[in-house]
Structure formats: C-alpha cells, structure tokens
Amino acid sequence: MSAWDTNPVLTIEHLTMRFGGLVAIDDLSFNVGRGDITALIGPNGAGKTTVFNCVTGFYKPTEGRIVMNRSNGEHYLLERMPDFQISAQAKVARTFQNIRLFGGMTLLENLMVAQHNPLMLASGYSLAGIFGLASFRKAERDAVEKARYWLDKTNLIDRADAPAADLPYGDQRRLEIARAMCSGPELLCLDEPAAGLNPKESAELNALLQYIRKEHDTSILLIEHDMSVVMEISDHVVVLDYGEKISDGSAAEVKDDPKVIAAYLGVPDEEVDTVEEEVGL
Amino acid sequence: MSAKSDNLLAVSLKDAAAGGLIALALFSVLIGMKAEVASGLGGQLGIEYRWVAVAIAVAVVFGGRLLLNLFVWKADKPVTETAGSFMPSAKMLAPLGKYAMPLFLILAVALPFLLLSAYGARGSRQYLDLAILVTTYVMLGWGLNIVVGLAGLLDLGYVAFYAVGAYSYALLAQYFGFSFWICLPLAGILAAFWGIILGFPVLRLRGDYLAIVTLAFGEIIRVVLLNWYEFTGGPDGISGIPRPSFFGLEFKRGEGGFADTFGLDYSSIHRIIFLYYLILIMALITNFVTMRLRKLPVGRAWEALREDEIACRSLGINTTNTKLTAFALGAMFGGFAGSFFATRQGFISPESFTFIESAVILAIVVLGGLGSQIGVVIAAIVMIGGFEFFRGLEEYRMLVFGLLMVVIMVWRPRGLISTRNPSITLSGKKAKGISADLVQEGHG
Structure with missing residues (x-):
C-alpha cells in the first residue's frame, strides 16, 4: 500500500469516458495523495486532458466516480457537480493547455476575478459594495494583498497593472498558476505547465510548484511531457496509454517499467515478429 | 523616403497635368462653346463662350487626379490609413x-x-x-x-x-x-x-x-x-x-x-x-x-x-x-x-x-x-x-x-x-x- 492510497485527496474509480464510439478513457482508477505532486503522463492522445476535464467538471464521465476529500473532512462527488461548483466548493482549480487568461484585463484584475466568490459574499452580492461599506473595503484590501503575494511569488509584481495578453508566454503560464492559486484550491490541476518554457523557466516552475505544495496545503496533479519536470518533482506518476492506465508508481519505478518504455519508444523488432507470428500474419 | 515622396509628387503632377490637358482639349469644345439661338439677333445662331466654366472643369480634373494619385493610386499606405492620419489619434x-x-x-x-x-x-x-x-x-x-x-x-x-x-x-x-x-x-x-x-x-x-x-x-x-x-x-x-x-x-x-x-x-x-x-x-x-x-x-x-x-x-x-x-x-x-x-x-x-x-x-x-x-x-x-x-x-x-x-x-x-x-x-x-x-x- 503506497502513501497515496492511504490518504488520498482525490480518488478516481473506474472512470470511463466515451465520445460516441470512441473510448477516450477506459476503466481508469488511481489515487492522488494529499500533499503529493502527482504526474499524469502518456503519449499524445492517451486521454490525459480528458481525465482533467472530467475531474474539473467540463465533461460528465460516462461511468465511474471521482471523489474529492477535502482536508476538513468533507467529501465531494465531482462527477455530479456543475463545473463552477467544483472550483467554488470542492476547491479544485485548474489551468489550461492553451492558456486561458483574461487578456484584456490586468494581472491584478485576473487575480481578483479568481477571488470572485469570497468577494461577492463580502460585497453583499454587490449591495454593500455599491455603498462602499467598510466590511467590503477590507475584504477587497485582503484580496489585493493575496493577489500581491502571488504576483510576488511568480515574479510578476512589476507588471501587475499591465494587460495579461501583453505578457510573454512563460509569464502567462505562471500567471495562470497564480490565478488558480488565488481561488484557494486544495487540489491544483495543471495541464502541461512547462509546455513552451525554456530550461531556466522550467527550473523556476519546479521551484514554484514545490513551494506551493510545501507552503499551501495544496496537492498538485499535473499533465506533463517535459520529463525533467516530471522526474524531478513528482512523488507519484500515473501513465496512460489509449485511455488505460499502464503504470502507476514512483518516478523511479515508472521509468523502468517495460510497458511505459514500449508505449513511449515502441518495442524491439523481435518482439513485433513474435506477436505477428502469434496472430498469424 | 523623402526622395521617394518627391518622386511621387513629380510623377503625380505630371500625370495630373496630362489629365488636365486632355480635359482642356475636350472641355474647351464641350463646355467652352455653347451654340445658342440668340434672341436679340432675330433668331440667328450664335456661339456663347464660357471660359470660366472650362477653367473650373479643368481645375477639378487636375486637382482630383492629383489627389487620387497622391493618396489612392500611387500611395504606399491604403487610403484608410492615410485618412486616419488626418484624424486625431x-x-x-x-x-x-x-x-x-x-x-x-x-x-x-x-x-x-x-x-x-x-x-x-x-x-x-x-x-x-x-x-x-x-x-x-x-x-x-x-x-x-x-x-x-x-x-x-x-x-x-x-x-x-x-x-x-x-x-x-x-x-x-x-x-x-x-x-x-x-x-x-x-x-x-x-x-x-x-x-x-x-x-x-x-x-x-x-x-x-x-x-x-x-x-x-x-x-x-x-x-x-x-x-x-x-x-x-x-x-x-x-x-x-x-x-x-x-x-x-x-x-x-x-x-x-x-x-x-x-x-x-x-x-x-x-x-x-x-x-x-x-x-x-x-x-x-x-x-x-x-x-x-x-x-x-x-x-x-x-x-x-x-x-x-x-x-x-x-x-x-x-x-x-x-x-x-x-x-x-x-x-x-x-x-x-x-x-x-x-x-x-x-x-x-x-x-x-x-x-x-x-x-x-x-x-x-x-x-x-x-x-x-x-x-x-x-x-x-x-x-x-x-x-x-x-x-x-x-x-x-x-x-x-x-x-x-x-x-x-x-x-x-x-x-x-x-x-x-x-x-x-x-x-x-x-x-x-x-x-x-x-x-x-x-x-x-
């Protein structure tokens, strides 16, 4: 029994997702350990992003159960919740493979939007806000402080009032993580956070993710192709191929798994010959 | 850039002048001379000369052709952009x-x-x-x-x-x-x-x-x-x-x-x-x-x-x-x-x-x-x-x-x-x- 099975923050059980005749995910089960960095890897088209979309409510799974265990002891069945409640109540935040920032809004505004729900409450659903009551002003100041903290952590504080669309690519990736963190998540789902980053930015990203995990009681589930990120920071790696789990374990275990090597690099010619003989080709 | 724009101006002027000359030749007959039955002379046919009208027509052709050359036909930038530069930015x-x-x-x-x-x-x-x-x-x-x-x-x-x-x-x-x-x-x-x-x-x-x-x-x-x-x-x-x-x-x-x-x-x-x-x-x-x-x-x-x-x-x-x-x-x-x-x-x-x-x-x-x-x-x-x-x-x-x-x-x-x-x-x-x-x- 591995560490992630004893105290999971997210449990995925028998998850199946079909798009018409196409089975994108087939009977997938794994656990995401509390406080772990869990990597979901696999070749292109393996169904990684589909898993994310199921977890964050953008898809409704065909079968299976996704349970979020919050640290306060509450359990949420994510497959039954509308997407916005998954973020608001179950505290699962995500980033996107193709960055989705609010480009025409400043960095600070992006982070303020992420704190919409607590601020909305504090503004008395806008009534207290219109009259500028002190309680709302204080909540707003706190929200700005939180935003400032995350801008600081992601080295974006100098450009706080610049529009998000003006940022270089790497900065946009970091801003998306900062924005997700501003919603106060317990599980952070990152869809290829290192895609398009140079080695230096990749290293900074590793440091940032480890900082988040250590300081903020946030578990991280990430999809990644960049093996330097995966192998260096992941506690637990789940490998998907054609919608099925082919390997599950620590980074070192997975690296040496012949199934994983076969999925990524293909199999030796002799092996193909044996299989072809078996099926009579 | 300035040599080019000088060149553009010269070419446009030449083109507009040519247009003006053709217009002059045409309009001096078409507009400049008007056959009229002069009532005062007992129904005789006379010619009325209208050189001012010819001058106006030629000026319109010359000016119009010059402007079109400068800003539309030979311009580097599309006309909308040129027009935009006249407007407050x-x-x-x-x-x-x-x-x-x-x-x-x-x-x-x-x-x-x-x-x-x-x-x-x-x-x-x-x-x-x-x-x-x-x-x-x-x-x-x-x-x-x-x-x-x-x-x-x-x-x-x-x-x-x-x-x-x-x-x-x-x-x-x-x-x-x-x-x-x-x-x-x-x-x-x-x-x-x-x-x-x-x-x-x-x-x-x-x-x-x-x-x-x-x-x-x-x-x-x-x-x-x-x-x-x-x-x-x-x-x-x-x-x-x-x-x-x-x-x-x-x-x-x-x-x-x-x-x-x-x-x-x-x-x-x-x-x-x-x-x-x-x-x-x-x-x-x-x-x-x-x-x-x-x-x-x-x-x-x-x-x-x-x-x-x-x-x-x-x-x-x-x-x-x-x-x-x-x-x-x-x-x-x-x-x-x-x-x-x-x-x-x-x-x-x-x-x-x-x-x-x-x-x-x-x-x-x-x-x-x-x-x-x-x-x-x-x-x-x-x-x-x-x-x-x-x-x-x-x-x-x-x-x-x-x-x-x-x-x-x-x-x-x-x-x-x-x-x-x-x-x-x-x-x-x-x-x-x-x-x-x-x-x-x-x-x-």
Whole structure:
C-alpha cells in the first residue's frame, strides 16, 4: 500500500469516458495523495486532458466516480457537480493547455476575478459594495494583498497593472498558476505547465510548484511531457496509454517499467515478429 | 523616403497635368462653346463662350487626379490609413476622455439656462426637446453598455425592455391610477423581471444565436403589444398617460401648480426643463451604478465573462447567474428609460418600439466604444443630435448618417473611446489604459 492510497485527496474509480464510439478513457482508477505532486503522463492522445476535464467538471464521465476529500473532512462527488461548483466548493482549480487568461484585463484584475466568490459574499452580492461599506473595503484590501503575494511569488509584481495578453508566454503560464492559486484550491490541476518554457523557466516552475505544495496545503496533479519536470518533482506518476492506465508508481519505478518504455519508444523488432507470428500474419 | 515622396509628387503632377490637358482639349469644345439661338439677333445662331466654366472643369480634373494619385493610386499606405492620419489619434483623444466627463456634466446641468438665455422660453423649447431625446438615448446606451460592452452579450432586442417599461407605466397608470413616482421603480422591476424571464432559456446560447433570439424577443413583445387589443389598446396605443409631478406639485396653470407655488409666471417650459433634469438624473444614476459595479466583483466577473467564459467557470464563477444579473440590470435601466418615455410623450404605441430603435441604441454603444461610458455620450449626441439636426436634408440625411457611420468605423474600428481602464490597480492613478486590441468583444 503506497502513501497515496492511504490518504488520498482525490480518488478516481473506474472512470470511463466515451465520445460516441470512441473510448477516450477506459476503466481508469488511481489515487492522488494529499500533499503529493502527482504526474499524469502518456503519449499524445492517451486521454490525459480528458481525465482533467472530467475531474474539473467540463465533461460528465460516462461511468465511474471521482471523489474529492477535502482536508476538513468533507467529501465531494465531482462527477455530479456543475463545473463552477467544483472550483467554488470542492476547491479544485485548474489551468489550461492553451492558456486561458483574461487578456484584456490586468494581472491584478485576473487575480481578483479568481477571488470572485469570497468577494461577492463580502460585497453583499454587490449591495454593500455599491455603498462602499467598510466590511467590503477590507475584504477587497485582503484580496489585493493575496493577489500581491502571488504576483510576488511568480515574479510578476512589476507588471501587475499591465494587460495579461501583453505578457510573454512563460509569464502567462505562471500567471495562470497564480490565478488558480488565488481561488484557494486544495487540489491544483495543471495541464502541461512547462509546455513552451525554456530550461531556466522550467527550473523556476519546479521551484514554484514545490513551494506551493510545501507552503499551501495544496496537492498538485499535473499533465506533463517535459520529463525533467516530471522526474524531478513528482512523488507519484500515473501513465496512460489509449485511455488505460499502464503504470502507476514512483518516478523511479515508472521509468523502468517495460510497458511505459514500449508505449513511449515502441518495442524491439523481435518482439513485433513474435506477436505477428502469434496472430498469424 | 523623402526622395521617394518627391518622386511621387513629380510623377503625380505630371500625370495630373496630362489629365488636365486632355480635359482642356475636350472641355474647351464641350463646355467652352455653347451654340445658342440668340434672341436679340432675330433668331440667328450664335456661339456663347464660357471660359470660366472650362477653367473650373479643368481645375477639378487636375486637382482630383492629383489627389487620387497622391493618396489612392500611387500611395504606399491604403487610403484608410492615410485618412486616419488626418484624424486625431487615440493619444490625442485620451486626455479628452479624462476631461470630457466633468465638461459634459457641467454643460448638461447648465444647458437649460444657457438655452433659455440664448433663445428665450419659446425658442429654446425645440432644443430642450432634442436634449431630452439625446439624454434618453444616452441612458439607454449606458443600460445596454452593461449587457453588450461589459458582459459581451450581443442583445439585439433591447428595445423590448424599453417597451416593457413604457407600457408598465402606462398600464399601471391607466388601470390603477398610480403616479409616475410609484410606477418608475415598478417599471424597472418589471423590465428586470422580463430580462430574467428571457435570460433563463436564452443565455446558454452564444454569439449569433443569442443575437437572433434577443432580436426575436424584441419583436415578440412588440407584436404582443400590437395584438392584445383589449389590454394594451393595440395599434391605437395608450393616450392620456399622466405627467410627472414635482414632489406632488403639478405643472399646471393657476392655484396649486408648480409656478404658483414658487411665485413664477406659468410657462409650459417649466415642465420641459423638469423633464430634462429628470432624465439627466436618471441617466447619471445609471452611469454611477454602472461605474460602481465595474469596480465590484460582479462587474469584474462580467468583464471576465466577456474575455473568456470557460476560464470563468474554472474559477468558480456561476456564469449563468452572472449573465442574468447583467441582463436584468441592463433591462432595468431600459425599463426606467421606457417609463420616462411614456410620461414625456403622454402617448405610446407599439410603433415606437420597432427593431430600428434597438439598432440605433446598439449603434450608439458600438460607435462610442464597447464598455466606454463617455463614448456612449459622444455617440448619442452625434447620432441622435446629428439625425435631428440634419432634418432639413430630408431623405439625404439617411445618406449622411450612413456615410458618417462608415467614416467613424474606418477611422476607429473599435469605437470612439476604445481604451479600457483597469478596474483596480496597484500603482494608483499612474496605471495606463488597456489598448482595445487586447480586449475581447465577447462571444455571446
């Protein structure tokens, strides 16, 4: 029994997702350990992003159960919740493979939007806000402080009032993580956070993710192709191929798994010959 | 570059001169000599020479060809860009945005008195009426700006809420005898209610589909008003809608009226001035609430929705509710404006609420610059004011109007004032506006 099975923050059980005749995910089960960095890897088209979309409510799974265990002891069945409640109540935040920032809004505004729900409450659903009551002003100041903290952590504080669309690519990736963190998540789902980053930015990203995990009681589930990120920071790696789990374990275990090597690099010619003989080709 | 432009000028001049020569040869015969039966000489055929006309024609050809050569045919840049350089640029307009607001406000408050002193009570009435009309459209534009400019939901049926407001007041006054001041909030609430009723099924649609459904809704409301004869009076409309009173004082001749109470001589202009200030205050409240909401979480959520709806959902924002609030709020201000319209006219009929009204309001918002409050004011003055101002041109004014819109859209495709100001900043007032190129227009 591995560490992630004893105290999971997210449990995925028998998850199946079909798009018409196409089975994108087939009977997938794994656990995401509390406080772990869990990597979901696999070749292109393996169904990684589909898993994310199921977890964050953008898809409704065909079968299976996704349970979020919050640290306060509450359990949420994510497959039954509308997407916005998954973020608001179950505290699962995500980033996107193709960055989705609010480009025409400043960095600070992006982070303020992420704190919409607590601020909305504090503004008395806008009534207290219109009259500028002190309680709302204080909540707003706190929200700005939180935003400032995350801008600081992601080295974006100098450009706080610049529009998000003006940022270089790497900065946009970091801003998306900062924005997700501003919603106060317990599980952070990152869809290829290192895609398009140079080695230096990749290293900074590793440091940032480890900082988040250590300081903020946030578990991280990430999809990644960049093996330097995966192998260096992941506690637990789940490998998907054609919608099925082919390997599950620590980074070192997975690296040496012949199934994983076969999925990524293909199999030796002799092996193909044996299989072809078996099926009579 | 300068050698090239010298060259361009020389070539253009040569070409224009050649054109001028050909024109001279042709026109000296065609225009310069006119065969005429001279009446004084007993019916003899004579020739009248018109060298001035020839000179004018040749000059037109020469000048026209020169200009076309310089700016269209041989120009490096497309003509729209060259034309744009003659117009004030965005940088020059930016301080305008800053100072325009207080300037407009002072002007708007002082307007009735300026007009009265300039034209007298009788002469200023038509200008005040025009000012009331423009302000009504400013208010409608501001209301629609919440839906289209901030939340990015394309609403082609905004006039429906205007109609709901107007008919709410007229019917409540007719059936229950409610006064304007009771009906005003009721009309707003009813319009907001209809906004929500429409919003629930419709807001899951996006983009063009949303536009079509809102368009249909606008027509449905009008057709219902037209055909429900027993209730709304159908095409006959509703007449005798009570006028608003000044805190219980009516604008009437004799004892107990407004003029009598304040010791003034009765004049019908009092009521017009009152109506003007009424709509001005209502419009300013609309503006105040909108500007305030923009800086609140709900306003930021609207703008975030315009930028990226999926990202909004991933951040825990209930997009349906957020869209509904924008829709309901926009509808509410439309309803207020509608009940003002009813009380000003004293008579309403479905004819006042046709699709063209929605289109004009939307055009004001788009021309002014999506999301820009001061842009809406300028666009409303230009469009509504200009439209009335050119009434003398009769059918040609539609032409002028169309041309004006084309020119504005070529010159400033994102509207007159298109810079977006951040709703909150770390660096305080130093923060710069955001260029319109980066701001999304919304997808529904």
